[in-house]
Amino acid sequence: MAGNVRVFFSESLDTFVEDLKRARPNSFISVPRLWLKFQHGVFARISAAQLDAALADPEKGRVVAKQVLASLGLDAVVSAGSGSAPIAAELIEWYRKLGLDLMEGYAMTEDFAYSHGSLPQFSKPGYVGRALPGVQSRLSPEGEILVKSPGCMVGYYKRPDLTAEAFTDDGFFRTGDCGYFEPNGMLKLTGRIKELFKTTKGKYVAPVPIESRLNNHPMIELSMVCGNGLSAASALIQLSEQHQVMRQDPVLREQIELELARLLEDVNATLNDHEQLRMLVVMNEPWTIDNGCLTATMKIKRNAIEARVQQRLLSWYAQPDQVLWA
Numbered sequence: 001m002a003g004n005v006r007v008f009f010s011e012s013l014d015t016f017v018e019d020l021k022r023a024r025p026n027s028f029i030s031v032p033r034l035w036l037k038f039q040h041g042v043f044a045r046i047s048a049a050q051l052d053a054a055l056a057d058p059e060k061g062r063v064v065a066k067q068v069l070a071s072l073g074l075d076a077v078v079s080a081g082s083g084s085a086p087i088a089a090e091l092i093e094w095y096r097k098l099g100l101d102l103m104e105g106y107a108m109t110e111d112f113a114y115s116h117g118s119l120p121q122f123s124k125p126g127y128v129g130r131a132l133p134g135v136q137s138r139l140s141p142e143g144e145i146l147v148k149s150p151g152c153m154v155g156y157y158k159r160p161d162l163t164a165e166a167f168t169d170d171g172f173f174r175t176g177d178c179g180y181f182e183p184n185g186m187l188k189l190t191g192r193i194k195e196l197f198k199t200t201k202g203k204y205v206a207p208v209p210i211e212s213r214l215n216n217h218p219m220i221e222l223s224m225v226c227g228n229g230l231s232a233a234s235a236l237i238q239l240s241e242q243h244q245v246m247r248q249d250p251v252l253r254e255q256i257e258l259e260l261a262r263l264l265e266d267v268n269a270t271l272n273d274h275e276q277l278r279m280l281v282v283m284n285e286p287w288t289i290d291n292g293c294l295t296a297t298m299k300i301k302r303n304a305i306e307a308r309v310q311q312r313l314l315s316w317y318a319q320p321d322q323v324l325w326a
Contacts, residue, residue: 017041020073027079032087033222033298035102036215038072039094040240043218045071055097065098074100081105084297086189088212089126096125104128106189110166110173111135112151116187130185137187138172144193145179146172178206195302197228203274205233210275213267219243219259222287224300225277226309230317232278236309236326238287247282247325256282260323281309281316281324 008023010016017038020028042051054064069075080095080102087104095102106128107115116137118129131137135149152173155163166174178196179189191206198204207225214223214235221240227233239247239256246252260280268276285308287293292304309326316324 017073021070022073024073024076026076028074028077029081029083031084031297031299032082032091033085033215035082035087035091035095038074039091040218042068042071044242048218062099068098069100079103083107085299086208086212088216090216092125106177106187108175110153110175111147111149112153114149114151115147122184122186124186127182127186127188129187131187136172137181139180140168140174142193143178143180143190145175145177145187145189147175148172197226197233199227199233199274200229200231201274203272205275207233210235210267210271210277213270214263214280217263219256219263222300224302224305226302226306226313227278230278230313233275234278234281234316236281236283236305238283257323264322278317279322279324281326283326285326 005027008019008025010019046054051064051068055061057064066075069077074080077100080100082092082102082104083106092102092104101120101123103118103123104125104127105115105117107113107117114132115135116129117132118124118127122130131147134151135147137145137147140146146168148171156166168174176193177189178191178193179187181187189208191208195207196204197207205225205227210225210233211223214220214225214237219240221238223235223237225233225235237260243256247256260282264277264280271277285291287300287305289296289298293301293308295301312326316326
Protein backbone atom coordinates (compact mmCIF):
# COMPACT_ATOMS: atom_id res chain seq x y z
CA MET A 1 0.00 0.00 0.00
CA ALA A 2 2.87 2.34 0.75
CA GLY A 3 4.17 1.66 -2.74
CA ASN A 4 0.87 2.65 -4.36
CA VAL A 5 -0.04 -0.87 -5.44
CA ARG A 6 -3.32 -2.72 -5.80
CA VAL A 7 -3.74 -5.78 -3.59
CA PHE A 8 -6.00 -8.68 -4.62
CA PHE A 9 -7.46 -11.40 -2.43
CA SER A 10 -8.33 -14.97 -3.36
CA GLU A 11 -11.86 -16.22 -2.72
CA SER A 12 -10.66 -19.72 -1.81
CA LEU A 13 -7.99 -22.32 -2.62
CA ASP A 14 -10.30 -23.86 -5.21
CA THR A 15 -10.68 -20.56 -7.10
CA PHE A 16 -7.06 -19.46 -6.75
CA VAL A 17 -6.03 -19.76 -10.39
CA GLU A 18 -9.20 -18.02 -11.58
CA ASP A 19 -8.59 -15.25 -9.03
CA LEU A 20 -5.05 -14.92 -10.31
CA LYS A 21 -6.31 -14.55 -13.88
CA ARG A 22 -8.66 -11.81 -12.66
CA ALA A 23 -5.84 -9.96 -10.94
CA ARG A 24 -3.13 -10.49 -13.62
CA PRO A 25 -0.48 -9.26 -11.15
CA ASN A 26 2.70 -7.45 -12.10
CA SER A 27 4.43 -8.79 -8.99
CA PHE A 28 3.88 -12.28 -7.62
CA ILE A 29 5.80 -14.01 -4.82
CA SER A 30 4.84 -17.46 -3.59
CA VAL A 31 6.07 -20.67 -1.98
CA PRO A 32 7.70 -23.49 -4.00
CA ARG A 33 4.73 -25.80 -3.58
CA LEU A 34 2.43 -23.41 -5.42
CA TRP A 35 4.93 -22.87 -8.25
CA LEU A 36 5.10 -26.67 -8.54
CA LYS A 37 1.30 -27.07 -8.53
CA PHE A 38 1.07 -24.52 -11.35
CA GLN A 39 3.51 -26.62 -13.38
CA HIS A 40 1.64 -29.85 -12.65
CA GLY A 41 -1.59 -28.15 -13.71
CA VAL A 42 -0.01 -27.32 -17.08
CA PHE A 43 1.27 -30.89 -17.47
CA ALA A 44 -2.27 -32.17 -16.84
CA ARG A 45 -3.26 -30.45 -20.10
CA ILE A 46 -0.12 -31.03 -22.16
CA SER A 47 2.75 -33.43 -21.56
CA ALA A 48 6.20 -32.12 -20.67
CA ALA A 49 7.61 -33.56 -23.92
CA GLN A 50 4.90 -31.90 -26.06
CA LEU A 51 5.43 -28.56 -24.35
CA ASP A 52 9.21 -28.75 -24.77
CA ALA A 53 8.75 -29.48 -28.47
CA ALA A 54 6.37 -26.54 -28.88
CA LEU A 55 8.69 -24.15 -27.03
CA ALA A 56 11.61 -25.25 -29.21
CA ASP A 57 9.76 -24.16 -32.36
CA PRO A 58 11.28 -20.80 -33.42
CA GLU A 59 7.96 -19.52 -34.77
CA LYS A 60 5.46 -20.89 -32.25
CA GLY A 61 7.54 -21.10 -29.09
CA ARG A 62 7.04 -17.54 -27.88
CA VAL A 63 3.29 -17.68 -28.54
CA VAL A 64 2.94 -21.00 -26.69
CA ALA A 65 4.91 -19.69 -23.71
CA LYS A 66 2.66 -16.63 -23.51
CA GLN A 67 -0.44 -18.82 -23.67
CA VAL A 68 0.81 -21.04 -20.84
CA LEU A 69 1.54 -18.05 -18.60
CA ALA A 70 -1.84 -16.50 -19.47
CA SER A 71 -3.60 -19.74 -18.48
CA LEU A 72 -2.05 -19.29 -15.03
CA GLY A 73 -2.75 -15.56 -14.77
CA LEU A 74 1.00 -14.84 -14.83
CA ASP A 75 1.39 -13.29 -18.26
CA ALA A 76 1.68 -9.74 -16.88
CA VAL A 77 4.22 -10.58 -14.16
CA VAL A 78 7.49 -8.64 -14.33
CA SER A 79 8.69 -9.52 -10.82
CA ALA A 80 8.35 -13.17 -9.76
CA GLY A 81 9.82 -14.64 -6.60
CA SER A 82 9.93 -17.83 -4.58
CA GLY A 83 10.70 -18.17 -0.89
CA SER A 84 9.83 -19.83 2.43
CA ALA A 85 11.45 -23.13 1.39
CA PRO A 86 14.00 -24.36 -1.19
CA ILE A 87 12.74 -24.62 -4.76
CA ALA A 88 14.14 -27.09 -7.29
CA ALA A 89 16.56 -25.55 -9.78
CA GLU A 90 14.80 -27.46 -12.58
CA LEU A 91 11.52 -25.74 -11.71
CA ILE A 92 13.09 -22.28 -11.94
CA GLU A 93 14.60 -23.21 -15.32
CA TRP A 94 11.20 -24.39 -16.54
CA TYR A 95 9.57 -21.05 -15.76
CA ARG A 96 12.43 -19.17 -17.36
CA LYS A 97 11.90 -21.15 -20.56
CA LEU A 98 8.37 -19.73 -20.51
CA GLY A 99 9.79 -16.22 -20.21
CA LEU A 100 9.05 -15.76 -16.49
CA ASP A 101 12.27 -14.71 -14.77
CA LEU A 102 11.56 -16.45 -11.47
CA MET A 103 13.97 -15.39 -8.70
CA GLU A 104 14.69 -17.08 -5.38
CA GLY A 105 15.43 -15.31 -2.12
CA TYR A 106 16.23 -16.20 1.46
CA ALA A 107 15.28 -14.51 4.72
CA MET A 108 13.33 -15.08 7.91
CA THR A 109 11.21 -13.24 10.46
CA GLU A 110 14.17 -12.77 12.80
CA ASP A 111 16.04 -10.68 10.20
CA PHE A 112 12.98 -8.70 9.09
CA ALA A 113 12.68 -10.82 5.91
CA TYR A 114 15.76 -9.05 4.58
CA SER A 115 18.84 -11.20 4.01
CA HIS A 116 19.74 -12.62 0.57
CA GLY A 117 18.19 -12.19 -2.84
CA SER A 118 18.71 -12.91 -6.52
CA LEU A 119 19.21 -10.08 -8.99
CA PRO A 120 19.43 -10.25 -12.80
CA GLN A 121 23.23 -10.00 -12.69
CA PHE A 122 23.48 -12.48 -9.80
CA SER A 123 20.94 -15.18 -10.46
CA LYS A 124 21.49 -18.91 -10.79
CA PRO A 125 18.83 -21.64 -10.41
CA GLY A 126 19.44 -23.47 -7.15
CA TYR A 127 20.95 -20.44 -5.42
CA VAL A 128 19.23 -17.78 -3.30
CA GLY A 129 21.39 -14.86 -4.42
CA ARG A 130 23.85 -12.67 -2.56
CA ALA A 131 23.67 -10.78 0.71
CA LEU A 132 21.53 -7.65 0.30
CA PRO A 133 22.98 -4.18 1.06
CA GLY A 134 23.71 -3.78 4.75
CA VAL A 135 23.74 -7.53 5.43
CA GLN A 136 26.85 -9.41 6.55
CA SER A 137 26.81 -13.19 6.15
CA ARG A 138 29.25 -16.01 6.77
CA LEU A 139 29.36 -19.70 7.70
CA SER A 140 30.11 -21.19 11.09
CA PRO A 141 32.67 -24.02 11.31
CA GLU A 142 29.69 -26.42 11.19
CA GLY A 143 28.39 -24.87 7.97
CA GLU A 144 25.53 -22.92 9.57
CA ILE A 145 24.60 -19.63 7.86
CA LEU A 146 25.15 -16.62 10.15
CA VAL A 147 23.77 -13.16 9.36
CA LYS A 148 24.09 -9.69 10.85
CA SER A 149 22.27 -6.52 9.82
CA PRO A 150 20.38 -3.54 11.25
CA GLY A 151 17.20 -5.52 10.53
CA CYS A 152 18.05 -8.43 12.83
CA MET A 153 15.92 -8.81 15.92
CA VAL A 154 17.14 -7.68 19.34
CA GLY A 155 16.08 -10.96 20.90
CA TYR A 156 13.17 -13.20 21.91
CA TYR A 157 10.61 -11.57 24.19
CA LYS A 158 11.29 -12.39 27.83
CA ARG A 159 13.51 -15.33 26.80
CA PRO A 160 17.12 -14.30 27.43
CA ASP A 161 18.10 -17.98 27.33
CA LEU A 162 16.87 -18.36 23.73
CA THR A 163 18.37 -15.01 22.78
CA ALA A 164 21.80 -16.10 24.04
CA GLU A 165 21.55 -19.32 22.00
CA ALA A 166 20.49 -17.44 18.87
CA PHE A 167 23.54 -15.18 18.55
CA THR A 168 27.30 -15.61 18.31
CA ASP A 169 29.57 -13.68 20.65
CA ASP A 170 30.11 -11.04 17.95
CA GLY A 171 26.39 -10.53 17.27
CA PHE A 172 25.69 -12.76 14.24
CA PHE A 173 22.29 -14.46 14.21
CA ARG A 174 22.33 -18.27 13.93
CA THR A 175 19.82 -19.06 11.19
CA GLY A 176 19.76 -22.83 11.74
CA ASP A 177 20.22 -23.30 7.98
CA CYS A 178 23.16 -25.01 6.29
CA GLY A 179 24.71 -23.85 3.03
CA TYR A 180 27.79 -22.67 1.20
CA PHE A 181 28.94 -19.64 -0.76
CA GLU A 182 30.30 -19.46 -4.29
CA PRO A 183 33.36 -17.21 -4.81
CA ASN A 184 31.05 -14.47 -6.17
CA GLY A 185 28.98 -14.50 -2.95
CA MET A 186 26.06 -16.55 -4.29
CA LEU A 187 24.51 -18.63 -1.49
CA LYS A 188 23.19 -22.17 -1.85
CA LEU A 189 21.03 -23.69 0.89
CA THR A 190 21.50 -27.37 1.70
CA GLY A 191 19.03 -27.88 4.54
CA ARG A 192 18.29 -27.24 8.20
CA ILE A 193 20.81 -28.31 10.83
CA LYS A 194 18.02 -29.86 12.92
CA GLU A 195 16.74 -31.80 9.90
CA LEU A 196 20.03 -33.61 9.27
CA PHE A 197 20.03 -37.22 10.43
CA LYS A 198 22.33 -40.22 10.39
CA THR A 199 21.54 -43.73 9.26
CA THR A 200 23.55 -46.71 10.53
CA LYS A 201 26.05 -45.90 7.75
CA GLY A 202 27.29 -43.14 10.06
CA LYS A 203 27.07 -40.13 7.73
CA TYR A 204 24.62 -37.24 7.78
CA VAL A 205 21.76 -37.15 5.29
CA ALA A 206 20.27 -33.77 4.28
CA PRO A 207 16.62 -34.52 3.40
CA VAL A 208 15.58 -31.27 1.66
CA PRO A 209 17.67 -31.60 -1.57
CA ILE A 210 16.42 -35.17 -2.01
CA GLU A 211 12.82 -34.11 -1.39
CA SER A 212 13.18 -31.37 -4.01
CA ARG A 213 14.17 -33.97 -6.60
CA LEU A 214 11.20 -36.14 -5.72
CA ASN A 215 8.70 -33.27 -5.58
CA ASN A 216 9.70 -32.15 -9.05
CA HIS A 217 8.00 -35.24 -10.50
CA PRO A 218 4.39 -34.54 -11.64
CA MET A 219 3.17 -37.68 -9.87
CA ILE A 220 4.27 -36.47 -6.43
CA GLU A 221 2.56 -33.77 -4.39
CA LEU A 222 4.86 -33.85 -1.34
CA SER A 223 7.57 -36.04 0.11
CA MET A 224 9.49 -36.47 3.35
CA VAL A 225 12.84 -38.23 3.64
CA CYS A 226 13.44 -40.04 6.94
CA GLY A 227 15.49 -42.90 8.39
CA ASN A 228 17.29 -41.66 11.49
CA GLY A 229 19.12 -44.61 13.05
CA LEU A 230 17.91 -47.06 10.38
CA SER A 231 19.86 -48.94 7.74
CA ALA A 232 19.15 -46.38 5.00
CA ALA A 233 17.07 -43.34 4.22
CA SER A 234 13.58 -43.73 2.73
CA ALA A 235 10.92 -41.33 1.49
CA LEU A 236 7.27 -41.06 2.43
CA ILE A 237 5.33 -39.57 -0.48
CA GLN A 238 1.94 -38.06 -1.19
CA LEU A 239 0.61 -38.60 -4.70
CA SER A 240 -0.95 -35.74 -6.65
CA GLU A 241 -4.75 -35.52 -6.57
CA GLN A 242 -4.98 -37.02 -10.05
CA HIS A 243 -2.83 -40.01 -9.13
CA GLN A 244 -4.61 -40.49 -5.80
CA VAL A 245 -7.73 -41.22 -7.85
CA MET A 246 -5.82 -43.42 -10.32
CA ARG A 247 -4.43 -45.63 -7.53
CA GLN A 248 -7.93 -47.04 -6.95
CA ASP A 249 -7.74 -48.85 -10.31
CA PRO A 250 -5.55 -52.01 -10.04
CA VAL A 251 -4.13 -51.59 -13.56
CA LEU A 252 -3.35 -47.90 -13.13
CA ARG A 253 -1.95 -48.59 -9.67
CA GLU A 254 0.56 -51.01 -11.20
CA GLN A 255 1.60 -48.35 -13.73
CA ILE A 256 2.08 -45.83 -10.91
CA GLU A 257 4.23 -48.33 -9.04
CA LEU A 258 6.45 -48.91 -12.09
CA GLU A 259 6.87 -45.15 -12.61
CA LEU A 260 7.76 -44.65 -8.95
CA ALA A 261 10.35 -47.45 -9.16
CA ARG A 262 11.94 -45.68 -12.13
CA LEU A 263 11.90 -42.39 -10.22
CA LEU A 264 13.59 -44.05 -7.25
CA GLU A 265 16.31 -45.40 -9.51
CA ASP A 266 16.84 -42.03 -11.20
CA VAL A 267 17.04 -40.12 -7.91
CA ASN A 268 19.40 -42.64 -6.31
CA ALA A 269 21.71 -42.34 -9.32
CA THR A 270 22.31 -38.70 -8.34
CA LEU A 271 23.03 -39.41 -4.65
CA ASN A 272 26.01 -40.58 -2.66
CA ASP A 273 25.83 -44.12 -1.30
CA HIS A 274 24.92 -43.07 2.24
CA GLU A 275 22.09 -40.81 0.93
CA GLN A 276 20.40 -43.33 -1.36
CA LEU A 277 16.79 -44.23 -0.63
CA ARG A 278 15.86 -47.74 0.40
CA MET A 279 12.22 -47.32 -0.72
CA LEU A 280 9.31 -45.01 -1.46
CA VAL A 281 6.26 -45.39 0.77
CA VAL A 282 3.02 -44.07 -0.75
CA MET A 283 0.96 -42.59 2.06
CA ASN A 284 -2.80 -43.05 2.05
CA GLU A 285 -3.79 -40.37 4.58
CA PRO A 286 -3.31 -36.84 3.17
CA TRP A 287 -1.01 -34.36 4.93
CA THR A 288 -2.96 -31.20 5.68
CA ILE A 289 -2.86 -28.13 7.87
CA ASP A 290 -5.94 -29.36 9.73
CA ASN A 291 -4.42 -32.70 10.76
CA GLY A 292 -1.19 -31.05 11.88
CA CYS A 293 1.08 -32.43 9.16
CA LEU A 294 1.60 -29.10 7.34
CA THR A 295 2.39 -25.60 8.53
CA ALA A 296 0.29 -22.60 7.50
CA THR A 297 2.77 -22.02 4.64
CA MET A 298 2.31 -25.64 3.46
CA LYS A 299 5.66 -26.94 4.71
CA ILE A 300 5.80 -30.44 6.14
CA LYS A 301 5.94 -30.92 9.92
CA ARG A 302 8.53 -33.65 10.18
CA ASN A 303 8.03 -34.53 13.82
CA ALA A 304 4.26 -34.86 13.41
CA ILE A 305 4.53 -37.07 10.33
CA GLU A 306 7.27 -39.23 11.82
CA ALA A 307 5.18 -39.76 14.96
CA ARG A 308 2.29 -41.03 12.82
CA VAL A 309 4.41 -43.68 11.07
CA GLN A 310 6.86 -44.60 13.83
CA GLN A 311 5.12 -47.87 14.69
CA ARG A 312 5.08 -49.01 11.05
CA LEU A 313 8.57 -48.01 9.91
CA LEU A 314 10.36 -51.18 10.96
CA SER A 315 7.75 -53.40 9.30
CA TRP A 316 8.19 -51.44 6.06
CA TYR A 317 11.95 -51.86 6.19
CA ALA A 318 11.50 -55.60 6.67
CA GLN A 319 9.77 -55.90 3.29
CA PRO A 320 11.82 -56.38 0.11
CA ASP A 321 9.77 -54.06 -2.13
CA GLN A 322 11.13 -50.71 -3.25
CA VAL A 323 7.66 -49.17 -3.56
CA LEU A 324 5.21 -49.75 -0.71
CA TRP A 325 1.60 -48.70 -0.21
CA ALA A 326 0.90 -47.56 3.34
